[in-house]
Amino acid sequence: MRLFELLLLLSNIGLFALTVLLKKGRRRIPVYVASGIATLLLVIHWMVEGYRVQLLLPYCITILFLAISGYSYFNKSGSLKIPRFLLGSAYTALAIMLIVTAGLLYAFPVFKLPEPTGEFQVGTQTFHFVDPRREEIFDEASDGKRELMVQVWYPAQAGAGKYAPLIPDPPILRYMAADYGLPAFTLQHLKYVSSHAYSGAEISSAQTSYPLILANPGNGSSRFLHTSQAENLASHGYIVAVIDHTYNTFATAFPDGRITTSTTNDLFSPNDDYQTSRANRDKLGKVLTDDVAFALDQFELIQSGQMPSDLKGRIDLDHVGVFGHSIGGATAYDASYDPRITVGIDLDGGLYRLRDREDLQKPFLFINSASYFEQLKRVMDNRVYTDAELNRMDSTREWEDQVTEDKKLELERMRESVDDGGQVLYIENTEHLNFTDVQFISPMFNRLGLTGKIAPERASSVINAYMLDFFDLHLKNKGGTLMKGPDSRFPEVKFVASQF
Numbered sequence: 135m136r137l138f139e140l141l142l143l144l145s146n147i148g149l150f151a152l153t154v155l156l157k158k159g160r161r162r163i164p165v166y167v168a169s170g171i172a173t174l175l176l177v178i179h180w181m182v183e184g185y186r187v188q189l190l191l192p193y194c195i196t197i198l199f200l201a202i203s204g205y206s207y208f209n210k211s212g213s214l215k216i217p218r219f220l221l222g223s224a225y226t227a228l229a230i231m232l233i234v235t236a237g238l239l240y241a242f243p244v245f246k247l248p249e250p251t252g253e254f255q256v257g258t259q260t261f262h263f264v265d266p267r268r269e270e271i272f273d274e275a276s277d278g279k280r281e282l283m284v285q286v287w288y289p290a291q292a293g294a295g296k297y298a299p300l301i302p303d304p305p306i307l308r309y310m311a312a313d314y315g316l317p318a319f320t321l322q323h324l325k326y327v328s329s330h331a332y333s334g335a336e337i338s339s340a341q342t343s344y345p346l347i348l349a350n351p352g353n354g355s356s357r358f359l360h361t362s363q364a365e366n367l368a369s370h371g372y373i374v375a376v377i378d379h380t381y382n383t384f385a386t387a388f389p390d391g392r393i394t395t396s397t398t399n400d401l402f403s404p405n406d407d408y409q410t411s412r413a414n415r416d417k418l419g420k421v422l423t424d425d426v427a428f429a430l431d432q433f434e435l436i437q438s439g440q441m442p443s444d445l446k447g448r449i450d451l452d453h454v455g456v457f458g459h460s461i462g463g464a465t466a467y468d469a470s471y472d473p474r475i476t477v478g479i480d481l482d483g484g485l486y487r488l489r490d491r492e493d494l495q496k497p498f499l500f501i502n503s504a505s506y507f508e509q510l511k512r513v514m515d516n517r518v519y520t521d522a523e524l525n526r527m528d529s530t531r532e533w534e535d536q537v538t539e540d541k542k543l544e545l546e547r548m549r550e551s552v553d554d555g556g557q558v559l560y561i562e563n564t565e566h567l568n569f570t571d572v573q574f575i576s577p578m579f580n581r582l583g584l585t586g587k588i589a590p591e592r593a594s595s596v597i598n599a600y601m602l603d604f605f606d607l608h609l610k611n612k613g614g615t616l617m618k619g620p621d622s623r624f625p626e627v628k629f630v631a632s633q634f
Contacts, residue, residue, distance in 0.1 A: 136183050138178050138179035139186075139244075146195050146199075146235075166206070176196045184325075186322065187323070191231040195231060242321070244323055250368070251598070252371065255332065257291075258298055258335075261443075263281065263428065268428070272380070283357070284357075286373060287331055291339065297329050298332065305387065337448050344448060346450065347605065348457075349364060350456070350459070351378070370606070372609075377426065379421075408533050416487045418461070419486035426466075433449055434451060437449040455605050456479075457478060459569045461483055464484060466478040468487055470494055476496070477609060488547065491547075495554050501597065502559065503569070504560055506560070545634070558634075560628050562628065564586040566584070567579060568588060568593040573594070
């Protein structure tokens with residue numbers, strides 16, 4: 135909770151307490167003075183921190199108290215006569231409004247992202263790439279080419295001024311809210327959340343070049359939801375490019391003002407059989423994989439100077455990594471077959487195009503949630519769903535048998551990755567969204583089971599530590615300590631390769 139919004143809420147509580155506790159003849163001046171203080175705090179809050187809808191009730195309470203107390207203070211003919219029943223009802227309503235406000239501020243905080251742990255300041259800039267070779271297939275109304283927005287975080291010279299906002303395109307927030315089934319205005323306060331990066335900062339001269347890492351959000355996600363991971367890697371000397379896969383994000387804003395939303399869910403229907411659903415996932419996956427290859431093409435042009443950028447000559451294209459979450463993790467794996475990519479990480483994502491590929495023959499790290507590992511463990515142990523379990527899942531034995539066959543092939547790919555210098559882990563008490571910055575948006579996500587019991591800050595620090603260690607080992611030839619086995623600093627991390 136920000137300072138002045140906290141003070142505003144406390145001033146409202148104070149006004150309520152003065153009104154209830156002081157006798158009628160003694161409350162006139164104290165309530166008037168307290169109303170003036172509350173109004174001053176409201177004005178400062180609006181000017182310094184900005185308006186947000188979760189504080190609508192305190193705004194109304196403050197103005198109402200100022201009007202009533204001002205009337206009472208200056209009215210010489212005596213105070214208003216209010217029936218006790220109405221007065222009691224008003225006090226009850228005020229109490230409820232203050233409790234609701236406290237709940238809203240708890241549920242939707244203006245949070246702070248974890249600070250990067252590296253020695254470098256972080257800069258950020260965004261690129262708009264258009265692929266002239268590919269038609270856009272996810273927008274039936276368009277005959278245009280495939281377009282991508284790609285945000286880059288990088289080591290920067292000492293920054294000055296304010297950090298860039300986490301969400302530089304606030305209009306997309308209404309689509310994000312809709313994606314979570316919330317009213318459009320619910321997440322507008324996220325425009326006040328700051329990153330730890332300076333927009334357009336000069337790249338650091340401490341090194342001649344920096345390894346490149348390409349990153350991929352999950353289905354219906356956004357590049358903004360991997361900011362803390364990107365900033366942390368950049369602070370340790372990496373150039374990190376997170377790709378907004380157009381029409382697979384909840385929303386993507388383009389420089390000309392267009393906003394695209396997710397249409398890739400249209401590929402899937404609850405009436406599809408398993409083979410059709412898998413084919414559609416592979417179709418989507420190929421587009422996402424091609425996005426990574428195209429983005430890497432663009433960074434080659436930037437490095438050579440054929441595309442104007444301050445990053446010219448500063449990208450180490452001999453050491454390229456990739457990571458992603460959910461289907462973005464599958465994209466990271468599939469994209470790693472590109473010979474230009476050295477190493478990759480999958481954050482809790484089931485693989486696609488499994489039957490189109492052989493052994494990757496590269497180091498690859500799988501970091502899974504506890505719940506996803508349980509699914510894999512069921513397959514490893516050859517456990518079969520009971521009829522009661524299938525009914526609870528609203529699934530069929532035929533469908534789950536085919537899922538099992540795919541998971542067996544996925545486990546084989548994991549085994550192969552370990553043989554090639556990779557590793558397979560899971561983190562206790564995590565769920566799927568603990569691998570994104572969604573976990574910081576609201577503690578209610580934990581109560582809804584979208585994130586696990588682990589504290590968001592702890593989940594972030596653990597994931598960042600293992601990602602950094604793996605990339606350092608294979609892209610910088612240093613570190614690698616955490617890849618050797620269990621570490622007492624991270625007891626929640628479980629190595630599972632031995633179970634293969």
